[in-house]
Amino acid sequence: GAVVSQHPSRVICKSGTSVKIECRSLDFQATTMFWYRQFPKQSLMLMATSNEGSKATYEQGVEKDKFLINHASLTLSTLTVTSAHPEDSSFYICSARDNTGLSYNEQFFGPGTRLTVL
Amino acid sequence: AQSVAQPEDQVNVAEGNPLTVKCTYSVSGNPYLFWYVQYPNRGLQFLLKYITGDNLVKGSYGFEAEFNKSQTSFHLKKPSALVSDSALYFCAVRAAGNKLTFGGGTRVLVKP
Numbered sequence: 001g002a003v004v005s006q007h008p009s010r011v012i013c014k015s016g017t018s019v020k021i022e023c024r025s026l027d028f029q030a031t032t033m034f035w036y037r038q039f040p041k042q043s044l045m046l047m048a049t050s051n052e053g054s055k056a057t058y059e060q061g062v063e064k065d066k067f068l069i070n071h072a073s074l075t076l077s078t079l080t081v082t083s084a085h086p087e088d089s090s091f092y093i094c095s096a097r098d099n100t101g102l103s104y105n106e107q108f109f110g111p112g113t114r115l116t117v118l
Numbered sequence: 119a120q121s122v123a124q125p126e127d128q129v130n131v132a133e134g135n136p137l138t139v140k141c142t143y144s145v146s147g148n149p150y151l152f153w154y155v156q157y158p159n160r161g162l163q164f165l166l167k168y169i170t171g172d173n174l175v176k177g178s179y180g181f182e183a184e185f186n187k188s189q190t191s192f193h194l195k196k197p198s199a200l201v202s203d204s205a206l207y208f209c210a211v212r213a214a215g216n217k218l219t220f221g222g223g224t225r226v227l228v229k230p
Contacts, residue, residue, distance in 0.1 A: 006161070034217070043208065043222045044162075093161050095218075107218055109154070109162040 002028050004096050006110035013084055014118055020080045021113045023094030030096035033077040034107065035069060038091040050077045084117045091115075120145040122211050122221035130227045137199040139224045141183075141192045141209030145216075151192040152210040152218070153183055162208065168192060179203070199228045 003026040013019050023033055031052050036044040048058045048069050056069035066088075068080040077096075081088055094110045121144045131137050143149055150169055154162040166177025173185045183194045192209060209221040 004161075043220045046217060049217065091159075095162075106164070106167065107152075108164065111161040112159070114159060 002096075002098050002106075002108040004030075004094065004108045004110040006092075006094055006113050008113060009111060010114045010116075012116045012118065015085050016083055018080055018082045019084055019115060020078055021092055021094075021115075023077045023079070023096065023110055025075045025096040025098075025108070028096070028098045028108075029074040030077075031074065031099050032097045033071055034095040034097070035067070035077075035079050036093045036095065038093060038112075040091075044093060047079075081115065084115070086117045089115055089117045120149075120211055120213060120216060120219050122209050122219055124207075124209055124221035124224045126224050127222075128225045128227065130229065131199050133201050133228050133230050134198050137194075137196040137203065137226065137228070139194040139207050139209075139226060141194065141221060142190050143192060143209070143211040144190065145211050145213045147213040149211050149213060151183075151185060153177065153181070153192075153194050154208045154210065156206040156208065156223075165194070165207075199226075201228050201230050204228045 005024045007022045033050040035047045038044050047062045048056045050056045050069045050071040052071045058064045071077040091112050093112045095107045097107050123142045152167045153165040156162050165181050166175050168175045168185045176182045181196050207224050210218050212218045
């Protein structure tokens with residue numbers, strides 16, 4: 001089945017530092033990847049849509065200069081939280097859309113990355 | 119605009135009893151409907167989806183859901199709940215070409 005991995009699974013950093021989170025589709029090509037943020041006991045909020053080879057599309061209220069997204073290949077997208085602050089602490093989940101085969105249009109989700117900013 | 123409502127924040131059920139998690143949606147055009155489950159500190163796991171065809175969709179772990187167009191609902195069901203089904207469940211919808219929109223989630227607690 002389609003598998004999406006994220007690395008790291010958990011990261012603790014000091015305020016002001018930058019953190020990079022990787023999202024990989026392991027056995028399929030993902031033209032489109034999505035980045036979500038989830039606060040405790042809440043639903044997933046879409047932050048941005050990442051398209052391979054082009055600029056990401058950010059949702060309203062999401063700072064593109066703070067949350068840098070790069071989707072350089074069909075299997076890898078990265079989210080960099082720049083100058084992180086405690087309010088950026090959250091659970092970040094990526095998702096990849098399989099545009100081939102029988103799973104057309106279905107999104108597969110990574111296991112998430114827990115970011116804690118001290 | 120598309121939206122999803124999960125009216126219950128939490129559902130409690132005894133092990134062995136039927137489990138129902140409610141979901142209603144609003145979307146322009148034909149909906150693609152999904153159910154996902156999330157365990158603590160984990161990503162979302164796909165349970166089932168409705169794209170077209172038979173209104174009753176069977177998915178993973180014994181779950182099923184029924185698409186009801188007139189009531190714009192897509193309730194998740196399991197005939198006999200297990201303690202291991204305790205988790206957070208999300209309903210999601212999207213129209214063709216649109217982004218996925220999630221409901222607020224329903225926490226299921228299955229008691230032994």
